[in-house]
Amino acid sequence: MSGDRGIRVGVVGASGLAGGELMRLIGQHPNLELTFLGGSQHAGRRPSELHPGLRQDLGLVVEPVTDDVADRVDVLLLSTPAPVSADLAARFADRVESVVDLSGAFRIRSDELHHKWYPKVPRADGLADRFVYGVPELVGEEMVGAPLISLAGCYATAITLGLAPLVFELGMNLDHVLVDGKSGSSGGGVHLRTSDLHPFRAGAIAPYSPTGHRHAAEVSDFLGRSKPGTVGTLSMSAYGVSNVRGLLASCYVLTRDDVDERTLSRAYLRFYRKHPFVRVRRNNETLIPVPDPQATLGSNYCDVTVMHDPDGGRIVVLSALDNLVKGAAGQAVQAINKRYGLPEETGLTMQPVMPA
Incomplete structure (x- = not known):
């Protein structure tokens, strides 16, 4: 970015659900200018054709991604499947100021663990080590000036926060963390699958990943490098529910460390007191129990509640967010704010829409 010019942003994967959210958020950001929309299947189509909620004429159509894109953007956002992101990141890593990847291509640092969960996503040698990975609240200072940023997945964001x-x-x-995850249908994108058809999805609680999830591996890889605490095993079961947006991650923590509810509550409030997008809440503070994903929809908030279950010998942590905003597009804009030294809330002050 030079002079008073806005930060030029390109979105690849413009036809997807997260791509639509990126356009919506960039359009209301005072410092960002959308200058390129990339895609392969919908070249030539306007944003309003792909996303009915976007009626504003942006003067752009979806285009194939060619090498001259590097001259048109400062930030290239990759809202694409992991194999596509891996290829495009290698192609543009040293040609634009910053590449921000929303896929899982570079989330797991360990090559061995990456190959286990993403066997069809080869990565250029050494490229993963160049990415700053994580949630802005936890690695934000590393994002300042970073040329390559890999954002946490929606579940991984909720779990790590x-x-x-x-x-x-x-x-x-x-010692042990057991995660029960429930997410709406938008988490699966816009690909046509029998399980996502309305007759099967409506009213469903579908155990689509009951014995493991790649986002759990992502969290384990990240927290495994963290200090001063440690994480032994972290396993996850994931369920699809009939909501369109939103997810809830219920984390059941088993530890031999002494703890009490007051200590937990104070620690969470202290840790997040300077992070406006994480709202530490009491479970019974509103007319409906929280965290509830419905109370975050359309916003960049993650609501977190921590409780102690002395009878069960566990800590219960509940995290809720909108998977398309804080779990994807909103987090991407937040990362751009951090990368360019803008106030973290810039362009992201919208409150949740409820009921939705």
Whole structure:
């Protein structure tokens, strides 16, 4: 970015759900200018044709991604499947100021673990080590000036924000973490699958990943490098529910460390007091129990509640967010703000829409 010119942003994967959210958020950001929309299947189509909610004429149509894109953008946002992101990141890593990837291509640092969960996503040698990975609240200072940023997945965002105060603030040793995740249909994107057809999805609680999830591996890889606390095992079961947007990650933590509810509550409030997008809440503070994904929809908030279950010998952490905003597009804009030294809330002050 030079002089008073806005930050020029290109979105690849413009036809997807997260791509639509990126256009919506960039359009209301005072410092960002959308200058390129990339895609392969919908070349020549206007944003309003792909996303009915976007009626504003942006003067852009979807185009194939060619090498001259590097001359048209400062930031290239990759809202694309992991194999496509891996290819485009290698292609543009040293040609634009910053590449921000929303896929899973570079989230897992370990090559061995990456190959286990993303066997069809080859990466250029050494490229993963150049990416700053994570949630802005936890690695934001590393994002300042970063040329390559890999954002956490939607579930991984909820889980790491839920567990971070235990690991970073209290330095606890989490022997076992069991995660129960429930997410709406938008988490699966716009690909046509039988399981996502309305007759099967409506009213469903579908155990689509009951014995493992790549976002759990992502969290384990990240927290495994963290201090002062430790994480032993972290496993996850994921369920699809009939909501369109939003997810809830319920984390059940087993630890031998002594803890009480007051200590937990104070640690969470202390840890997040300077992070406006994480709202630490009491479970019974509103007319409906929270965290509830419905209370975050359309916003960049993650609502977190921590409780102690002395009878069960566990800590219960609940994290809720909008998977398309804080879990994807909003987090991308937040990362751009951090990268360019803008106030973190810039362009992201919208409140949740409820009921939705």
